[in-house]
Amino acid sequence: MSENGTPRTRLRSESWLAGQDVPGFLHRASLRATGFATPFGEGRPVVGICNSWSEAVNCNLHFRGLAAAVKRGVLAAGGVPIEFPTISLGENLMKPTAMMFRNLMAMDVEESIRANPFDAVVLISGCDKTIPAQLMGAVSADVPAILLTGGPSEPARHFGRDLSVGTDLWRYTDDLRAGRITMQDYHELEAAWIPTTGHCNEMGTASTMACLVEALGMTLPGSASIPAVYARRAARAEEIGERAVALALEDLRPSTILTPDAFHNAITTLIALGGSTNAVIHLLALARRVGYELQLDAFQAVAGQTPVLVDVRPAGEHLLVDLDRAGGVPALLHALAPLLRADAMTVSGKRLGELVALTPDGDGRVIRSLDTPLKPVGGLRVVRGTLSPDGAIIKASAASPELLTHTGPAIVFESIDDLAARIDDPDLAATPDSVLVLRNAGPIGGGMPEWGMLPIPQRFLRAGVHDMVRISDARMSGTASGTCVVHVAPEAAAGGPLAAVRDGDLVTLDVPDGRLDIEVAPEELARRLDQRPCAPARYSRGYGALYAAHVTQAHEGCDFDFLADSRAEPPPRLPDGLFSGWIGGW
Ligand code: FES
Secondary structure (H helix, E strand, O other): OOOOOOOOOOOOOHHHHOOOOHHHHHHHHHHHOOOOOOOOOOOOOEEEEEEOOOOOOHHHOOHHHHHHHHHHHHHHOOOEEEEEEOOOOOOOOOOOOHHHHHHHHHHHHHHHHHHOOOOEEEEEEOOOOHHHHHHHHHHHHOOOEEEEEOOEOOOEEEOOEEEOOOHHHHHHHHHHHOOOOOHHHHHHHHHHOOOOOOEOOOOOHHHHHHHHHHHHOOOOOOOOOOOOOOHHHHHHHHHHHHHHHHHHHHOOOHHHHOOHHHHHHHHHHHHHHOOOOHHHHHHHHHHHHOOOOOOHHHHHHHHOOOOEOEOEOOOOOEOHHHHHHOOHHHHHHHHHHHHOOOOOEOOOOOEHHHHHHOOOOOOOOOEOOOOOOOEOOOOEEEEEEOOEEEEEEEEHHHOOHHHOEEEEEEEEEOOHHHHHHHOOOOOOOOOOOOEEEEOOOOHHHHOOOOOOOOOOOHHHHHOOOOOOEEEEOOOOOOOOOOOEEEOOOOOHHHOOHHHHOOOOOEEEEEOOOOEEEEOOOHHHHHHHHHHOOOOOOOOOOHHHHHHHHHEOOHHHOOOEHHHOOHHHOOOOOOOOOOOOOOOOOO
């Protein structure tokens, strides 16, 4: 019974821990063997702490300390904390790309939750792909869940300014290639570049996803922007641990929170942040996990009505720490209130509209108002046409306005190796009007790495050319900029028309009209695709072969086809009395 005398909800963990039989004995004894002296299976929620700590992921290095703070909160609220590891995904070190392993981590998270006696989970993630992977896994397991993101790293200070981890790297790399800085300068930058743990400190993919976790309602308000090394982040971890115990007792699950309204709020926030194009893929995948067929057109529709309000690099000038000082995501949501769906539920137990009503205005500088936006409409655009029948994405706000309508002859690169070998070749038959095309870098062709910001040929950089139209089936970093059309679907390796482009074909990008076309007759394109030799399979075994066989295209979220719509499976709760008298086998 509960304190007020009403029958309490039976906890999921009690299927493991309540039985007075051999399995119950062993399950309780196994947990006691971790050092707990307290009784289990008597209404105390068991809270799993899913930790993506790894020394191979510098962004997540502080997570052991955060997990300890979460445990304090769980214990204080009367729960039992059980920390467990999963695979972690380091954006910079993992090859061919961390993106290829997002689905693997999502499966690891889902099955770790499903298989264990957790009544709720706290998910700790930071680096780009770890956040969507944990969200996807948790929503599929559909046990009450709350995210604790790791927070941004402190900025390095060099050349008299605070540096952003990604945006400034591209800038100084172009400076090096153009001869404006020396290799010694570049080495000095490397040594100073990442002074603390934490995720990239501008509005790259990790920061974007952390902010969207708040907009989706999957963490406590104000969590996203607190810097990784601030004491406030550990305090927030403790609060999240406490809240996880309540979530278990309330049985408030991700499937109740991640509704179409929550996705509308996340997309609106993504546009107002000037956020990463990668978030489009992650939201598409996450929505499909709850059976919501979110489409690219939803992003286009919201972008047309939503201004960019956040002045953070690469769309603006500031860093995440400035967003935090300006009031963080709650202040942004307050500014966006007329465009949001206020009824969306959040893990706080309050609806988004209630939270927004409690929040003061932003500072008007880092977080603008709807009346004084940074940019009057959002930057994400969907382009479709004979070169991208299922759509492609361009971050128009990071592109050169004069290139948003452009026709030029294609220069085609078959792979990243081909690109690396020829891009700076003085004999490359390119002009600044050329359209640089990279193919075989999509989900099947290459695991979809962030190669979409193709480098500008060195001789053009030295002549002061900073941007060209670039098209690929790859992704690009959330910190990147330039007139880059990415996520072309279907990709070349799946037989998309990108596979048929030849050097010299005229390609037309018309962002205002939402078009991406190749000026080649459809019959000729079909003939070229028919004659195209079959590419040899990139992987013959293991996870790579599984990935290539089952990954969906970019406009569907690049999830595995067999993982969509987890509503098909009942919540992982074991029936009472299932294992009376026997130990295993269920
Ligand atoms: Fe981890 Fe950028 S490298 S968030």
